[in-house]
Amino acid sequence: MFFLEEILLALAFGYAMYAIGIFGGILICTTMYVLPIMIALLRSHTRRRRITVITLCLGWTFVGWVWALIWACTDNTEKKS
Secondary structure, eight states: OHHHHHHHHHHHTTOHHHHHHHHHHHHHHHHHHTHHHHHHHHTTBTTHHHHHHHHHHHTTSHHHHHHHHHHHHSSOBOOOO
16 A cells, blocks of 8 residues: 555656656566466466465565476476367
8 A cells, every 4th residue: 555655646746757667666576476376377387376375475585486486487287188
């Protein structure tokens, strides 16, 4: 909620570029945070649920996020017929 208040405050005072920058930063950070989940889902990884749990629970630590990203990129996908 802090970010939303900051964006609304910036817009109220005419700092549109500041608000756009904050929104863009939040969007980029969120996308990077869920990147292992998106990769696992797009590749039909057999352990995509576990990768999702690891990312959501430990993704805020750099080690947990890298672990989930590497795991999502492994060649453990469902075979397509």
